[in-house]
Amino acid sequence: MGKPTGFLEYERKEASAVSPLCRIKNFNEFHTPLSKEEQQKQAARCMECGVPFCQAGMTIKGMTSGCPLNNLIPEWNDLVYQGNYEMAYRRLHKTSNFPEFTCRVCPALCEKACTCGLNGDAVSTKENEMAIIEYAYANGLADAKPPKVRTGKRVAVIGSGPAGLAVADQLNRRGHSVTVYERNDKVGGLLRYGIPNMKLEKQIIDRKVKIMEQEGVSFIVNANVGDNVKANDVVSKYDAVILCCGSSNPRDIAATGRKEAKGIHFAVDFLTSTTKCLWANNMQLVDGEYISAKGKDVIIxxxxxxxxxxxxxxxxxxxxxxxxxxxxxxAPDVRAESNPWPQWPLVCKTDYGQQEAIVKFGHDPRVYTTTVKEFKTDKNGNLKSAVLVSLESQVDKKTGRKMMVPVDGTEKEVPCQLCLIAAGFLGSQDYVTKAFKVDVDGRTNVASVNANSFATNVKKVFTAGDMHTGQSLVVKAIRQGRDCAREVDEYLMGYSNL
Structure with missing residues (x-):
């Protein structure tokens, strides 16, 4: 390990954030990285535990503890402490295809399982990861490295989210010729249009996609397989096809007036419209080109x-x-006794948007145990207000399941001209699954032939990511993509060295 007493000598320090009232003036990432010297001190805090829970990626009580990619965290923490960023990158790259994404958008499952967090503050692993990958780009370590030998096998990946990109990256490294089909105008899936620019600036995606192209991966955009591209044509053209289209059906709500009111949108459509407008207009919003919240009372x-x-x-x-x-x-502000380390901490987290709302409006925007009972409109059908109702937990007498049910008499009408539904996603979209004739499970996720496989019921068609598991994390989608790539490689070659 780097410094045996590092966790005792140095306190946790994170990249400084631009103040909320300043950062809300634009859509830029708003953290300033630590200096190289300070980053080495943070890496010195890693204890290189005998049992490094940070990289375990275990499931404990239905929740993931530690990194699902099994990143070699103590090893590259030690290398950062020593100032050997080149070797740290090589260790990181062994297990992670896209650290430039996860260091920005991952909820840091590694840090939640860090042993230092048991009686103090966890090692700032995400900060160290960002330092490594940005050093690698700045010093040519992450430049394109095309495979020296091609296998002659052709693979199609449908969808360019984190799972699809991971599948493509792995199989291309192996020497297969990979083509990625993306239905949107740009590559990235929900990385591109589901995550705001201030969390993941889109040039970060473009930087990696350019390298993948230089390494031999082909990308075809505006190609909606199952719609303007025939699934049968794709299957007949390639030796293997991997479906990575995500969990794309947004969950709706059943409230009076939902269908009639103008001004109710799914969150992904709202976020997508903003990102597309920004990148079409030099990072400026142009009225009429996006779903606007300007001057409106917004309910999310x-x-x-x-x-x-x-x-x-x-x-x-x-x-x-x-x-x-x-x-x-x-959720409680601190861990409950029933939720001990190294389980994922079920505690209340105040994220950047909520922090900004507190500063901007003087209060936390969150209202708990509450939903919308009814939407009301003006004479033109435009949303003008919403009737909120409190909820309480009850047990269904037939099923024994706990449910949140409305409490009569708690209704309250509040002004609202824009409502955004961010209630999650329900599964894959059936125009794709029907086009490929693949089986789906009870949650409309694409089913595999068995629990440990990514192969579907259709010959040479595989699936990975949220389309296979349901809505999850970017880091888990990358792991799905890596594991699927190995199975596809074995299918194509009879063995795999991935």
Missing amino acids: IGGGDTGNDCVGTAIRHGCKSVIQLEMMPK
Whole structure:
């Protein structure tokens, strides 16, 4: 290990953030990285534990503990402490295809399982990861390295989100010729249009895609397989096809007036319209080219990361007010005794959008155990207000399941001209699954032939990522892509060295 007493001598330090009132003036990433010397001190805090939970990626009580990619975290922490960034990059790159993405958008499952976090502050692993990958780009270590030998096998990947990109990257390294089909105008899937620019600037995606192209991966955009591209043509043209189209069906809500009111949108459509407008207009918003929250009272239904992203985006639009509704009660501020380390901590997290709302409007935007009961409109059908209702937990007598049900008499009408539904996603879209004739499970996720496989019921058609598992994390989608690539490689070659 680097410095045996490092965790005792140095306190955790993170990259400094631009103040909320300043950063809401634009859509740029807003953290300033630590100096190289300070980053080495942070890496020195790693204890190189005998049992490094940070890289375990285990499931404990249904929740992931540690890195799903099994990144060799103590090893590259030690190398950062020594100042050997080149070797640290090589260790990181062994397990992670896209550290430039995960160091920005991952919720840091590694840090939540860090042993230092048991009685203090965890090692700043995400910060160290960013330092490594940005050093690699700055010093030519991450430049294109095309495979020296091609196998003659052709592979199609449908979807260019994190799972699709990981599959493509791995199989191209192996020497297969990979073509990625993307239905949108740019590569990246939800990395591109589901995550706001201030969390992941899109030139970061373009930088990696350019390298993948230089290494031999082909990308075809505006190619909606199952719509303007025939699935049968793709299957007949390639030796293997991998479906990585994501969990793309947004969950709706059943409230009176939902269908009639103008001004209700799914969160992904709201975020997508903003990103597309920014990148079409030199990072400036142009009226009429995006779903605007400017001057409006905004209600966001959903308390997760996407809901928070909508809060931050609406504030940057110049909204009049913002409320974020959460069906469940507020989580505790500290770990409960029933939720010990190294389990994922079920605690209340105040993210960047909520921080900005607190500073901008003077209060936390979140309202717990509450949902919308009814939407009301003006004479032109435009949304003007919403009737909120409190919820309480009850047990269904037939199934024994706990449910959140409305409490009569708690209704409250609040002004609202824009409502964003950020209630998650339900599964794959059936026009794709029907086009490929693949089986789906009860949640409309693409089913595999067995629990440990990525092969579908259709010959030479595989699946990975959220389309296979349901909505999850970017880091888990990358792991899915890597594991799927190995199975596809074995299918094509009879063995795999991935």
